[in-house]
Amino acid sequence: MSLQSPHTSIRFALAQLDFLVGDIPGNTALMMAQAVHARDELKADAIIFPELSLTGYPPEDLLLRPSLERRVQAAVEQLKTIQGITLVFGLPEQRENGLHNAAWVIRDGQCLARYAKHQLPNHEVFDELRYFVAGTGATVFELHGMRIGLTICEDIWHSGPARAAKEAGAELLININASPFHVGKAAERLGVVGERACELDLPILYCNVVGGQDELVFDGGSFALQASGEVAMQAPLFSAGLHVVDVDVATRHISSSTQARLPDRHESIYQALVLALRDYVTKSGFKGVLLGLSGGIDSALTLAIACDALGASRVRAVMMPYHYTADISRNDAAEQATRLGVHYSSLPIVAMVEAFTNTLSETFAGLGADKTEENLQARSRGVLLMAISNKLGYLVLPTGNKSEMSVGYATLYGDMAGGFAVLKDVPKVEVFELCRWRNAQARAAGEADIVPQRVIDRPPSAELAPDQKDEDSLPPYPALDEILRRYIECDESAHDIIAAGFDAEQVNHVLRLVDISEHKRRQSAVGPRISRRGFGKDRRYPIVNGWKIGD
Template sequence: GFPGNYTDHTIANAAALLGAGRVVGVHRKAELPNYKVFDEKRYFHPGSRPTVVTVKGFRVGVLICEDIWVPEPVRSARAAGAELLVVINASPYECGKQREREAIARARVTDVGLPMAYVNTVSGQDELVFDGNSFAMDATGEVCMRAPPFVEGLYRVDFVRERGRVVPRSGPVAAELSDEASVYGALVLGVRDYVTKHGFPGVVMGLSGGIDSALTLAIAVDALGPERVHAVMMPSRYTSQMSLDDAADEARQLGVKYSVLSIEDVHRDPRDAGRGVRGAPGGYHGREHPVALPDAAADGLVQQDRTDAADHRQQERDGGRLATLYGDMAGGFAPIKDCSKLLVYRLAAYRNGLGAVIPQRVIDRAPSAELRADQKDSDALPPYEVLDPILAAFIEEDLSVEEIAARGFDRATVGRVLDLVKRNEYKRRQAPPGVRVSRRAFGRDWRYPITNGYRRESR
């Protein structure tokens, strides 16, 4: 695939088919997606003709990605004489996407009665991960070969002519992964490609003793190896001994470089300087300081090591109030930013199933940012069993307060959560990128204004 020029100097999303050392055909993509993370109509002009070329006696119809998500380009290729469809793709991952791809492909091949080779790239690019999972499908919609996800490789499929029709020979069919396994694979690939393609020698990340940073550490090690990961615990007066012990245990089990950099002295001075502001040191500013100060401390290590900084913030912190600019939002890349809290727990259990690296009491303990004595996430947010489905309904399904409340949630709680999401848009605009794993994530496919002269209260 490449950006191809028309004679009028407009640009097409194009694919070239090579044979015998030369270009035997060029297809210009007809269907240009302009939704979610796609903006192709801004840059490309659509093609208007099918591309069918002869390769070793087979009439091959060449298509690109979105061309098969509607019937017309496939039917046009069949009408132009195609006996076999070859589709190249840069189809981004989201949980459950492979089932959707194969359902679409099945609808197309059964409609026109032709087999298909579906080829998808494998890579990470910013927040997008392309998971591969290429496959071959016969004209009845049966998958005859499927490559494994998240693994680059050369996978051969033989097409033969039988009784006047082209059919694919059966080959290995990789099993479909569980949701947890596929999300974890996407996170690992996203981290590996982000760090490696930028030429960073490794990452520095904060390790708090909590579930989010524990999972992020495991992902980083699985993506890069322990020799490229430096974990830093930055305790304050509110950090519990349990957190200190568990963070050290996690670093030891995964074999990473581990440092303890206390921020207590740094924390004390800003509190003294701010005394009397908004009433008391335990007020708003006092709560924010323990999170905000590690930014400067960790940045010194990042600059010293010339590494990238990994952020372990997840979706609820992006969506609600438990995220601090220049604090836990600091970093170069946020691997789990699109993971809900309940998904974080499921991923931790999945990773421990491969080999225990996250202490069980980290999973069992009540989540806390340890911003003040005896603080718990539940002090500021509804239980995650309530919060997660509300966020998913609003962010991924575009449901209103009334529609979400109709699912059995307290209306006042729904209104409060949605207000928090809207009020914190200014924070999300300043956040680092992270891997997209849901149908709709904060980032390229979430376009919500920061400033509104009129804002309706959701409550």
């Protein structure tokens, strides 16, 4: 057996798993089962788990709970009962100078090595300096004749920690991660880690978490790089699994049969949204999901994603027509629901809107119609959906997109009502692209369009007033989305954006709308982050805010 004989190669299993944040006993049980599987079925010498695998990532203020240390210690004791395979895993470790984001190596009940993360990210979505003290010094341990260095996630984005491991004698580097997705992130990682491998002449095993956690999507995509930076193994994105690599002890050459294709932009976004929704619903224990299907493209895409995430049997769609709902909208909604096989019903909102309007008639006497009446429609729909949610235990999905969230074209407690906003970080232009991409997939599989073509072709309208079109009061979506991207993701000013060729009046109007809508976003449902800057932990703006757009 490999444990006794001299090793010419070492087999590692990279455990790209989906953990439940806070559930230390459950995560420990998952790790133990996978370790036994890796040992017995995959004949692995070692199994590598991601960053903070014991707690899931990010545990946030659960890290402040006094029993954390006791729970982690109990979990480690359990892991130590596993025999015949080396475990590399992540855990919060209390030391004399504070809590560390640590990696441990254990085998046959012994702790072979411990490492504490040096580079604690405290930017974008990360708050690690709220909880952790930075580690110092390299950690290198020996396994079957090979000296192996350890680093954690952000460490590899800097040159110091890997270099320290190399200087301490590492012949191979293991980097464990909880690295969230954004568009293009997988390629970025390969670039950065490849550079590190090259510069240090060090093969690197990169193991990442997979799964959704509130607004964050962890895409997995674990990989192994030769010392040349060449990709030796690429695990798939967005799915859990163990991925095996063999490292030749003498040459340090890595071989693996796992060579997954990296999905393109649209596929990666779509899969990220599916995974995020599935995990949110499943981990929270909802029976299913429920949404208002308007005949428009946002709800059509949300419905498609929900069906792909959960199966049609766990999805309900409700059309809630009013006077301004076009027949074409009713027909398209019904057609899509029928095609996908979801439970579908139609609940007109006329009676509620009338009841509200009558009740308010005296209060509003002498005042003209404005957005109030539109919001009454949206809010009557929100209340209906929430009532069905309360009665049946289905989670309501708001269907608004990032463009609307940005400029505040959404009604608080109306179309914003719900628990998980699938398209919250997806700009409108991307919504169209994703529908086309999903339809192309269906067609390639010989199936009918998932989103009726007419829904894609019609000009977007909120249908809250007669003959209303979104672009009546906003720039065309391609221009709007580019203005928003520059302002929100790139921190460009009105001045910069106008200088790039956009209409000054439109830019000032759009940026002003973004600024005054912060209070709405603050009360919005969480939704999966797919961009470099979403409306979540990575954009922390004051509501009361006297900053003037301009320069």
